[in-house]
Amino acid sequence: MPAIYTTEWYDAVREAINARVAGAKGVPEGAWTCRVEITGDGASPYVQRDAERHFLVRIENGLCSWYREVDPGDEAVVLDYRFRGPATVFDAIAAGIDDPVDAALRGAVKVRGDMRFLMRQAELVKTLLDAYATAVDTTWPQGRPPYGGGAEGIASASGSGDAGGGLSGGDEGSGNA
Numbered sequence: 001m002p003a004i005y006t007t008e009w010y011d012a013v014r015e016a017i018n019a020r021v022a023g024a025k026g027v028p029e030g031a032w033t034c035r036v037e038i039t040g041d042g043a044s045p046y047v048q049r050d051a052e053r054h055f056l057v058r059i060e061n062g063l064c065s066w067y068r069e070v071d072p073g074d075e076a077v078v079l080d081y082r083f084r085g086p087a088t089v090f091d092a093i094a095a096g097i098d099d100p101v102d103a104a105l106r107g108a109v110k111v112r113g114d115m116r117f118l119m120r121q122a123e124l125v126k127t128l129l130d131a132y133a134t135a136v137d138t139t140w141p142q143g144r145p146p147y148g149g150g151a152e153g154i155a156s157a158s159g160s161g162d163a164g165g166g167l168s169g170g171d172e173g174s175g176n177a
Helices: 007-021 087-094 100-105 115-120 122-134
Strands: 031-039 052-060 063-070 081-086 110-113
Touching: 007 063, 007 122, 031 087, 081 087, 087 100, 087 122, 100 122, 110 115, 115 122
Parallel strands: 031 081
Antiparallel strands: 031 052, 052 063, 081 110
């Protein structure tokens, strides 16, 4: 079981996405790159308050070719989509507690990019999100959400749980997301 936000976890999520997409029909040709920006909200032990963690995900012909963490200042890659939200939301998605589409619809995860394409590819997007949010048995070394201690505290550090991570729709944008 890989620990959340480690190279092993990114690889496991990539493999889970590819396993789910392997039998999918109507997978679009072409490639797109997403940037996931997770902001520290003071509750998640995985992103310090006012800090950020950024990840790049590359999808080519429906398959995830890479998923990796990058420096928040690295803007060298041309993006098709940008997903941004607080760490507790992304942690809850990764733990299988929160639905990524619901998180975007209620505005907890902001999305920039071609929303028309995402809507036309709804089945593929759902397959990718399901793999990301439920297919990886994840270890939580600093505690698993939901975080206790009031509304936003830290959970016990038992360190185990299940699931992958998450992305979803919201604001429309275009070009370099």
